[in-house]
Amino acid sequence: MIPARLHWPIGAVVVVVAALLPIVMSDFTVSQILTRSLILGIAAASLIFLASLGGWVSLAQIGLYGVAGFAVGNLAQADGGVKVFAMDMWLAALLAIIVTVVIGLIIGVVASRSEGIYFLMITLAFGVIIRLLFEKATDLSGFGGINQIIQPEVLGSAQLQPERIYWVCLVISVLVYLGVRYFARTPFGLAFQGIRDNAARMKALGYNVTLIRTIAFGIGAFVAALAGVLNVWWNTQISPGTIDIRPVIFLLMIAIIGGLYRIEGAWVGALIYVILDNRLRSIDLVGERVATALGIIFLLIVLLSPGGVMGILESLSSRWRRSDEPDQPAGDGDGTAAAVVAGD
């Protein structure tokens, strides 16, 4: 494991390098690899946030991300969807986030009474219901999706100035990362983690377990909404296929690759996934069957390493360190990940 005193400098270097990448990378790479990774990373961060601090694996995050995207498409000027509003983009984005958080709170209030595998099933059911709603309700989703969603003027055009939306995504990513790290240390964040470890004891101490969990789920919905808004700004379109069961599973895969218990894993997992998704196609054996290849990779990761890629790195470095300092107990990160994956 990297010593704690180096965390901040390393983080700062990563962000500065990331900010400078558009200078050396092609427009295609910036847009299709880097920006896409950041957006998926924010969405995965909403999942990992709930998984690491709450012990919950939520499969509703893509649904909420879609709610935000469709809300923007309907409220702002676009081709398809409800056309009566044609709001200013910033106002539309703000309202979309509010709508998503409200829906997140409604789902949270019933889902927060469940745990482990039940929570996973309930959130998946809600996620699929949201997708079915948008598929059927063509008033809201247009026929075959909402297209030509206009971007805020400062961003220019996603095709001509891909670096602008990239920087916005980078700034939001950093804010989400810092926000989650900060949240984990607040009294509220500590109470949320306490509930993960022992809900009955927290209840006995006088904490309102359901309320705290519901609000935390709402925060997760907020982060997912940010990713949803950025996605339609970047992509300029959204269709029910965007929130199909496949993206739900692939977001989970990103979180698993990232390790489910470290928030920075969200972006690492997203980058690995996006690169795989782009490059696998060019392998002859894979060809059109990218999803099969991704499924096999996902299966192998789940079977071999509960901690994901971050878990592999950590167990390698802790093994290396253990030979240095024999008294050091194994990194607790490993244990947490194993516990989350075991559903304890």
Next chain:
Amino acid sequence: MASGVDSTVGGLNGVMARAPWRAGSIFLLAILGLSLLGIGIQAASDPTLFAQITLNGLTLAGLYFIVASGFTLIFGLMRVVNMAHGSFYMLGGIIAYLVQERMLNPDPTSFALPEATVTSFVVPLVVSMLSIALLGVVIQQVFLRWNQGQELRQALITIAISIIIADQAVAHFGGIAKEISVPVRKSIELPIVGMFGTMRLVMLLVAILVGVGLLLIISRTRFGMIVRAGVDDRHMVSALGVNIQRVFAAAFFLGALLAGLAGVLGGAVNSVNKSDDGKFLLISLVIVIVGGMGSLTGAAVGAVLLGLIDSYSDVYLPDAVTNYGVLLTFFLLVFVLAVRPYGLFGRAA
């Protein structure tokens, strides 16, 4: 129990948390009341249509029950959430279609298969059910057996398998919905209802047989006895010298077999479709969440509720909101979870 603790310890927090609950309950009850009132008025104005829609909903419930009973059986005994259950359903239809296509040698210019004989329907049905059951056992033995007790990991493994199956199905079967051919007349005349799809009635009948059969197996056989004991305490059962692994394998065989059966019936009544896996996974999830996980009675009640809601909302909702029918499923889920977090017939794990 949960609300009791809230009211004694929660104090001010409890009061604050109850207000939105109460508002929510009133809202949901209002929706429930309005729906029942609407259905009542419609039923009085056109009894024949009402009977037809109700029977339609019940036959749909039959299909849902066959799928969900396998799902809930596997979950109840092994705590395995089989996320590939919808894929089993879809694959069941695909295998039956492909076998039938071989047997019937259809005219290559026509999209539909010629009418099947009893043999060319039953053989694909049996082949498909057994293949799916075998696939289920293989997945259980190869991937799940050594991860026992790790619920999330097992769910993730089956999710990964469902991605692979879905993608391979698209590759080898294509995206076009196809219909399995049946050896019976399209529809028959019923009293009150009028003309009604024969296969739909067959489906309802099969569902009832499956339900009764499962109940008998669970309550009367040695296998059922072990399953019931295993649901309550797996470790005790294996400590008593029962080979629980063999029971697990048998339960997975049966659960997957039922998904395959449903897939063939669904493919004969509607069509075999590549997006069925997600749809029927959702249906299984909603039914067992509403009915209570692991409960067979719960699965039956959940299936009837969902089937009727689907059927009534398709016809009776006003035109303006007919596309929002799926919201009723959402409300059903919220309502049941709010009142009974473990489902209507469920118990805490």
